[in-house]
Amino acid sequence: MSISEDDVEKFLDDNPAFAKQYFEKKLRTESWDSNESEILFELIQDMQESINMEKVVFKTLRRIRSLIHADRCSLFMYRQRNGTPELATRLFNIQEGSTLEECLVSPDSEIVYPLDIGIVGYVAQTKKTMNIKDVTECAQFSPFVDELTDYTTKSILATPILNGKDLVAVILAINKLNGPYFTSSDETLFLKYLNFASLNLKIYHLSYLHNCETRRGQVLLWSANKVFEELTDIERQFHKAFYTVRAYLNCDRYSVGLLDMTKQKEFFDLWPVLLGEVPPYSGPRTPDGREIVFYKVIDYILHGKEDIKVIPNPTPDHWALVTGLPTYVAESGFEGPLDESGWTVKNVLSMPIVNKKEEIVGVVTFYNRKDGKPFDEQDETLMESLTQFLGWSVLNTDTYDKMNKLENRKDIAQDMVLYHVKCDKDEIQEILPTREKLGKEPSECEEEELASILKEELPGPTKFEIYEFRFSDFDCTELDLVKCGIQMYYELGVVKKFQIPQEVLVRFVYSISKGYRKITYHNWRHGFNVAQTMFTLLMTGKLKRYYTDLEALAMVTAALCHDIDHRGTNNLYQMKSQNPLAKLHGSSILERHHLEFGKFLLSEEKENNVSKDR
Known part of the structure; x- marks a missing residue:
């Protein structure tokens, strides 16, 4: 069917809206093509100009x-x-x-x-x-x-x-x-x-990644430069590295917390807890089981006037330590200023400093990214590279050997002084009750007064048969054994000959008894039994005539001290457990330790039985 021109004209006359819609569509397409070119040009201009x-x-x-x-x-x-x-x-x-x-x-x-x-x-x-x-x-x-x-x-x-x-x-x-x-x-x-x-x-995005990699390279370069300038002290090493790279860290402030490297609690640390003097530790621990104890925090302030603050022995709730914890963020939301300057925390990035042995030696916390945005994965990568490098640098062979040696010696010295608590003023009253009898302290008494009290308090040589080879300690308390030990010195005749102060003698023997740990075999009873055997050999066995009084004194004292501070384990255990004793002594580990501990007690002025002028 063909449509004539008249039919088309008639349709358009009867439907003017159709004609309008048709021509608007044609014109809009042509206009859109023109507008699209203008829009594209403007977008390209914007990209070039900004x-x-x-x-x-x-x-x-x-x-x-x-x-x-x-x-x-x-x-x-x-x-x-x-x-x-x-x-x-x-x-x-x-x-x-x-x-x-x-x-x-x-x-x-x-x-x-x-x-x-x-x-x-x-x-x-x-x-x-x-x-x-x-x-x-x-x-x-x-x-x-x-x-x-x-x-x-x-x-x-x-x-x-x-x-x-x-x-x-x-x-x-x-x-x-x-x-x-x-x-x-x-x-x-x-x-x-x-x-x-x-x-x-x-x-x-690529520009940001490039900037991050550039900063990362600069951080590693400068930190490496400063790390190898300082090889003897971890604190100075970290300080130099962190201070030098501060311009590349993109934050307002950061703090470095140095962690106590003690791996496990020694007995002298446990003693106050067991006695109830301090509450047991209930905080978080490092992955290797250590309590988290910071001995120093170094705070670097980059906003306003640059400053460095050193905080020794910070409390566990110090803001420089707790602001990196998720619980703190959740509970406080960083509300309010944290120091006198009015400075507030907006966001944090906290990372451990881990050495090559995978031990945490410190924690560094970065505060407030300079552009106000939260720290992201690129910041984490940069900071992780820095902390990882610094952690590995701790293990410089010479430096670390020296640090280990000093740390081991410190642990052992603390072990001897703090755990083996020497006889105090109240304990000595159990043997020398001067308060009860004379109303004064032993140090205020004359030697004759002390001798009189000891004569009453000591059991004498016959009560517990200390002269006999068949001696048994089953019927004796540990305090009785202390008294018997003091009695042996009197029986040897060395107290009078060498004019040993009687208060010092009592303190010395009592301290030896406390020096033995509460273990199954190598305890104070074992130490006394060996000393009593030595005493019996000298006195009952008539061997004393072959030795001088000083040698007899030395032999009985050595017998009393021969297993002092025994751990209940053998030398092989000390070596395999990498105990600081094994690292310090090398061979004959426990024997050398007993000797060192005995010498330590003898070297103490108040425990020195034999006066220096005799």
């Missing part, structure tokens, strides 16, 4: 919003913190007439999406574009932002921005204005113009 990523992306999204008739657009940047990926708002709610300042989100006002929440998180996970026609029918939709902003989301068009396989950001458009949802042509147009935003975001 290096500010947010400014370029803002202009791009504002134009895209008008092209696809979206109510608003937003930009979510991808990052990782503590190994957990998340998306944070950078540009939010770009609408018609919006300015960059209105849409740019400050770090303390961010809306953060974990990747397992919301359509934004799902797009980041799948790395695929999503066109949601009705959010109420989408299982991934999360309404919490709508609830925060009192807004109703109906439709969403969201796409990821990728750099290769790595996610950089997610951009989304919300609510189609001239229709119920975004069409496939809207999606095509959206993705077409996002190429400009994507290019700018990729440039920004």
Whole structure:
């Protein structure tokens, strides 16, 4: 069937709306081609004129919003913190007439999406574009932002921005204005113009990575330079390295906490806990089981006037130590200033300093990134490189050997002085009750008065048969054995001959008894039994005539001290357990330790039985 010209004219006259719609469509296509060229030119100009990523992306999204008739657009940047990926708002709610300042989100006002929440998180996970026609029918939709902003989301068009396989950001458009949802042509147009935003975001991302790697290289270079300037002291080594690289750390302040390297609690540390004098430790521990005790914190202040503060023996609740703990962040939210300067904490990055033996030697905490944003995975990588390098540098062979030697000697000295508590003023009253009998302390008494009291208090040689080879300690208390030990010195005749102060003698024998640990065999009873055997050989066995009085005194004293501070384990155990004793003595470990401990007691002025002038 053919249509004549008259029929066409008649149809157009009867349907003027059809003609109007037809010509508007033709003209709009021609106008769109012209506008598209102008828009593309303006976008390229923006990219050339501005290096500010947010400014370029803002202009791009504002134009895209008008092209696809979206109510608003937003930009979510991808990052990782503590190994957990998340998306944070950078540009939010770009609408018609919006300015960059209105849409740019400050770090303390961010809306953060974990990747397992919301359509934004799902797009980041799948790395695929999503066109949601009705959010109420989408299982991934999360309404919490709508609830925060009192807004109703109906439709969403969201796409990821990728750099290769790595996610950089997610951009989304919300609510189609001239229709119920975004069409496939809207999606095509959206993705077409996002190429400009994507290019700018990729440039920004690569520039940021380049900057981080440059800073990382400078940090390692300068820290290496300073580390090898100082090889004798870990504290000075860390201080020089951290102070030198401060310009590359991109933070307002940082602190270094140096950790006590004692691996396990010694008995002298446990004693106050067992006695109930101090509460048991209930705080966190390092992976190798050590209590977390910081002996010093060095605080580097970079905001305002640069300063360095050294905090010796900080309390466990000192802000420089607790601000890096998740519990502190959760409970306080960094509210209020932490020092007299009014400075407040906004965000922290706390990392351990681990040596090559995988032992934690310190903790460094960085505060407040200079641009106000939270620390991200690149900051973690940079700081981790620094702390790892410093941790390894601790193990310089010569330095570490010296430190170990000093640490072992210190542990053993503390072991002897603090654990083996010497006879005190109250304990001596159990043998020399001068308060009860004379109303004064032993040091205030004359030797004759002390001799009179001891004559009453000591059991004498016959009560417990100390002269007999059949002697048994089963019927004796440990205090009885102390008294018998004192009695043996009187029976040898050395107290009078060498004018040994009787108070000193009592303290000395009592201290020896306390020097033996509460173990199954090598305890005070064993030590006394050996001394009684030596005494019996000298006196009952008539061997004393072959020795001088000084030698007899020495032999009985040596017998009393021969297993003092025995650990209940043998030398092989000390070596395999890498006990500090094994590192210090090398061979005959426990024997050398008993000797050193006995010499230590004898060298004490108040315990020196034989006066220096005799």
